[in-house]
Every structure is written in structure tokens, then in C-alpha cells.
Amino acid sequence: MNDLTPPSRIHPSTALAAADVPVSLTINGGVRTLSIAPWTTLLDLLREHLDLTGTKKGCDHGQCGACTVLVDGVRIKSCLSLAVMKHGAQITTIEGLAKDGAPHPMQQAFMDQDAFQCGYCTPGQICSAIGLLNEGRANNAAEIRELMSGNICRCGAYPNIVAAIQQARAQMQEEGAEVGSAVQSTQSTTGGTQGSRGEDR
Amino acid sequence: MHPFSYVRAESVTAALQAAAGNPGAKFIAGGTNLIDLMKEDVARPAELIDITRLPLADIEENDEGGIRVGALVTNSRLAYDGRIGARYPLLSKAILAGASAQLRNMASTGGNLLQRTRCYYFYDVATPCNKRDPGTGCSAIDGVNRIHAILGASEHCIATHPSDMCVALAALDAQVRVTGPDGERTIPVTGFHRLPGDTPHVDTVLAPGELITAIDLPARGFAGHHAYVKVRDRASFAFALVSVAAALELDGDTIVDARLALGGVAHKPWRDPEAEASMRGRKATEETYGEAAKLALRGARGYGYNNFKIGLARRAIVRAMTTAAATS
Numbered sequence: 001m002n003d004l005t006p007p008s009r010i011h012p013s014t015a016l017a018a019a020d021v022p023v024s025l026t027i028n029g030g031v032r033t034l035s036i037a038p039w040t041t042l043l044d045l046l047r048e049h050l051d052l053t054g055t056k057k058g059c060d061h062g063q064c065g066a067c068t069v070l071v072d073g074v075r076i077k078s079c080l081s082l083a084v085m086k087h088g089a090q091i092t093t094i095e096g097l098a099k100d101g102a103p104h105p106m107q108q109a110f111m112d113q114d115a116f117q118c119g120y121c122t123p124g125q126i127c128s129a130i131g132l133l134n135e136g137r138a139n140n141a142a143e144i145r146e147l148m149s150g151n152i153c154r155c156g157a158y159p160n161i162v163a164a165i166q167q168a169r170a171q172m173q174e175e176g177a178e179v180g181s182a183v184q185s186t187q188s189t190t191g192g193t194q195g196s197r198g199e200d201r
Numbered sequence: 202m203h204p205f206s207y208v209r210a211e212s213v214t215a216a217l218q219a220a221a222g223n224p225g226a227k228f229i230a231g232g233t234n235l236i237d238l239m240k241e242d243v244a245r246p247a248e249l250i251d252i253t254r255l256p257l258a259d260i261e262e263n264d265e266g267g268i269r270v271g272a273l274v275t276n277s278r279l280a281y282d283g284r285i286g287a288r289y290p291l292l293s294k295a296i297l298a299g300a301s302a303q304l305r306n307m308a309s310t311g312g313n314l315l316q317r318t319r320c321y322y323f324y325d326v327a328t329p330c331n332k333r334d335p336g337t338g339c340s341a342i343d344g345v346n347r348i349h350a351i352l353g354a355s356e357h358c359i360a361t362h363p364s365d366m367c368v369a370l371a372a373l374d375a376q377v378r379v380t381g382p383d384g385e386r387t388i389p390v391t392g393f394h395r396l397p398g399d400t401p402h403v404d405t406v407l408a409p410g411e412l413i414t415a416i417d418l419p420a421r422g423f424a425g426h427h428a429y430v431k432v433r434d435r436a437s438f439a440f441a442l443v444s445v446a447a448a449l450e451l452d453g454d455t456i457v458d459a460r461l462a463l464g465g466v467a468h469k470p471w472r473d474p475e476a477e478a479s480m481r482g483r484k485a486t487e488e489t490y491g492e493a494a495k496l497a498l499r500g501a502r503g504y505g506y507n508n509f510k511i512g513l514a515r516r517a518i519v520r521a522m523t524t525a526a527a528t529s
Contacts, residue, residue, distance in 0.1 A: 062233060065303065077303045085232070149437035150302050150304065
């Protein structure tokens with residue numbers, strides 16, 4: 001045996017380790033700094049590198065919405081995002097929504113309204129619904145249905161999902177929460193392009 | 202995805218330098234289409250140049266009394282911008298008819314122009330496709346071509362451009378501002394995308410290494426009478442089978458000026474100057490619109506599964522023009 005490993009036995013990730021890029025993100029309030037291959041999607045970073053498996057991989061092509069997370073308070077599809085491009089951003093996943101052991105109002109509303117069956121799409125639905133409230137545009141059922149069309153539920157829980165979003169919206173308004181503060185990280189200073197959209201309305 | 206190297210550009214100059222003489226490199230912004238194509242093995246860039254930190258995300262007045270939209274402005278920010286909603290509602294409506302909320306939050310204005318066709322065969326690397334692999338043939342012409350072109354196609358490619366935003370931009374006579382190794386230039390949106398001809402792998406007239414920096418909207422926004430009609434297989438989050446951007450300037454019930462652009466029917470947003478001219482000076486009636494539709498579709502042909510699009514387009518044009526006339 002010599003020290004040379006035949007090329008065919010080099011694991012691709014080992015062979016290409018030189019291409020790794022340093023990246024630092026704030027995930028659910030905690031700063032995570034690591035070195036990753038540039039082709040790592042934000043979804044794979046969360047699930048495979050950080051064991052945050054609450055965010056789901058459905059289609060992996062931006063069509064189902066199961067991978068929806070909030071980046072600087074804005075809902076996006078993590079399967080079509082490269083993690084290296086989110087350097088410096090604030091990421092909120094389903095694991096980061098509960099506060100002091102209590103579910104986020106949107107999580108509670110999904111339970112109250114029975115807004116799921118199998119639950120696989122639910123983390124994406126909830127993050128997307130919170131993003132929708134951040135956008136300030138969930139004014140009626142028709143608007144909610146249209147603006148939630150990026151989240152597919154193959155169990156067909158749609159009527160209950162709409163009801164849950166309406167419940168959470170009403171509750172959060174009652175509690176006087178600013179729509180833009182549905183998620184704490186929205187108030188971060190990282191300057192998401194969508195964070196100040198209110199000024200345009 | 203195939204491995205690639207990653208460069209984070211901190212300035213437009215740095216981005217252009219990184220792209221110069223680097224044919225394997227691609228700029229990336231929203232990534233909603235490019236990353237998908239890379240996962241499908243359709244796109245295999247050797248290097249990605251991340252342009253998301255460039256200062257190209259402003260919406261501001263331009264010197265011509267119109268509005269300049271930075272290439273990195275997201276689709277959702279553009280669609281919901283109060284100035285765009287007030288002066289260019291046709292553009293807002295077209296953008297909001299496309300994709301889903303999450304994708305609109307990610308996708309950039311420049312990237313929307315550069316998105317590639319959703320032809321099934323282009324995406325399926327197991328099949329021949331002249332757009333993906335030049336010279337291999339077109340699987341769609343004799344294949345399942347329900348979503349394909351009825352205008353301006355060639356024997357080499359019958360793919361369509363999938364954008365909604367670009368259909369409105371074409372109707373509005375918007376301009377694309379680009380910068381590259383040979384300096385800056387401006388390209389009309391109507392001349393930005395190409396017809397397939399015998400080089401369907403080339404979607405646009407953008408030269409290698411050129412970067413889109415902004416879209417200029419002219420002063421005239423047709424806010425008074427406009428409509429975007431999109432016909433698709435489901436109510437939301439689906440590409441257009443046929444879409445129509447219609448805009449009218451009326452004097453009473455007489456048409457002073459008319460704009461008509463079609464989406465989902467050709468390799469580019471389709472405008473027909475003759476069809477538009479036929480409406481000027483005439484009464485705003487279904488008959489006028491019907492004759493314009495006939496003119497716009499005079500060269501249309503189906504390829505089997507998409508034959509229905511010709512009649513659908515004719516009816517969609519009449520509906521869009523009628524709706525535009527009634528809008529105020």
C-alpha cells in the first residue's frame with residue numbers, strides 16, 4: 001500500500017474540498033459559520049449540514065413550496081437558493097418560530113384549524129403564511145389562496161390552511177403585532193430587499 | 202449539480218472582469234431558473250458569478266420622464282411598487298400573473314428576461330433538443346407540443362419564451378440597458394429575444410460577457426386602458442398557454458393608439474405592428490379587435506397538440522382589448 005488513493009475511490013466531496021467557500025449565516029438567531037461547497041443549496045445546508053430537518057425537501061425544483069423558509073423575513077424557496085449566496089443573511093426556519101416554548105400564532109392556528117393531514121408540506125406552509133403576513137397582503141380568502149399558490153398540499157387541506165391563516169392574522173392584529181414583525185428576524189439590519197416594502201404602498 | 206467555482210462580485214466592473222474571456226461562467230442573481238436547470242443537467246456552468254451584491258436594485262425616475270428599474274429589483278418589489286402600480290399597472294399585473302409569491306420574491310428583473318423555455322424536451326436531457334444540444338433535432342415538432350409556439354417557430358425549434366413580465370415590457374416599448382466589454386448599450390425589449398431560426402440555442406442578442414443593468418420604462422405607461430389576460434391550465438402558478446398584454450389610448454370610443462403583445466405563442470414576446478396599426482382611427486369595438494387578431498395570427502400554424510392555441514389566442518386578444526377599453 002502506498003499513500004496514493006486511486007482517484008476512483010476519492011469521495012467527490014473530498015476531492016473537491018478545495019472549492020469550499022466560507023459562509024456565515026444567522027439561523028434562527030444563532031450565527032453559524034462554516035465552509036461549504038458552492039453547489040450546496042440552502043435547503044441541503046439546513047437539512048444535511050445543520051440537522052435542521054424541519055424544512056422539507058419535496059420536489060427540489062421550486063414547484064411545491066415544502067422548502068419555504070424566511071430570509072430576512074422574506075419567504076423564498078430554499079431548494080433554489082445557493083447557501084453561499086445567503087452569506088450574512090438571517091434565516092428563519094420552522095424550528096425558529098416558537099417563542100419561550102409557546103408555538104408561534106401561525107403554528108397554533110394550523111393546529112386549531114386542523115390545517116394538515118400528513119404534515120409534510122406544513123413547515124413550508126407555515127413559513128410561507130408568515131411571509132405572506134409580513135407582506136401585508138392576506139386581506140381575504142381569495143387573496144390568501146392566490147398568494148399561497150406556491151405551496152402545494154397533496155392531502156388537500158387548503159380550506160383549513162386558509163382558515164388557519166385568517167385566524168393567525170386576526171389574532172396577531174388583535175395583539176397589535178406589526179405585520180412586519182410576524183417574525184423577529186424581519187427587524188434585522190441585514191437589509192433584505194423586501195424588508196421595507198411598506199414604503200411603496 | 203456539476204461542480205463549479207463561485208465568485209462573489211463586489212462591483213459591476215469586477216463582475217465584468219470575472220466574465221471576460223470566461224465562456225463557462227454565468228451571472229447568477231435570483232437563481233430560480235438557472236439553479237433548476239443546473240439540477241436537471243441542462244446548464245453546466247464552470248463558474249457562477251454572484252451579482253446579487255451589485256448596486257443595481259433601485260427603482261428611480263429616468264431622464265426621459267419614465268422609470269428605470271435596476272436589474273436586481275425583485276419581481277415582487279417591482280410589481281408592488283406604488284409608482285409602477287400607478288403608472289404602469291399593465292406591468293404589475295403581468296408580473297403578478299407569473300410564478301408564485303416565493304419565486305417572485307427571489308427572481309430578478311434582469312433574470313426574468315433571461316429565463317429559458319419550459320419546453321419539456323429542453324428539460325429532458327435524454328431527448329434530442331436543438332436548443333440544449335445544437336444539431337440533435339427537435340423532439341417537440343412531432344412530439345407532445347401542447348405548450349409550444351404557433352408563431353415565428355422554425356423546423357429547428359418550436360419552443361416559447363415563458364415570461365409574463367416580458368410580454369408587458371414589449372407592449373410598453375421598454376428598453377434593456379446592458380454593459381459589457383465594449384461598453385454600454387440599450388436594446389429594445391422587442392429586439393432583445395430572438396426567433397429560433399437555425400440557431401435556437403441562442404435566446405437573446407446579448408453578447409458574451411454582457412450584463413443587464415436596468416430596464417427603462419418610457420414615459421407613456423398606458424395606465425388608462427390596459428389589460429393582461431393570461432390563459433393557463435390552472436388558476437395560479439402555471440405558465441401561459443396564451444397571454445395578451447393590451448393597451449389602448451382612446452378619444453371617446455375612437456382608438457388613437459393600440460399596443461398588443463402576445464405571450465406563450467412564440468420564441469419571444471410577440472408584437473405585430475400591422476395588427477396594432479389596423480386599430481388606429483377605428484371604433485373600439487369587437488369587430489376592430491377581431492380583425493386585429495386575425496392580422497396578428499395570419500402566420501400562425503399549429504403542430505398537432507397546440508392547434509387549439511390559434512383560436513384561443515384570437516379570443517384572448519378580443520377579450521384583452523375589450524377589457525382594456527373598459528378599464529379606466
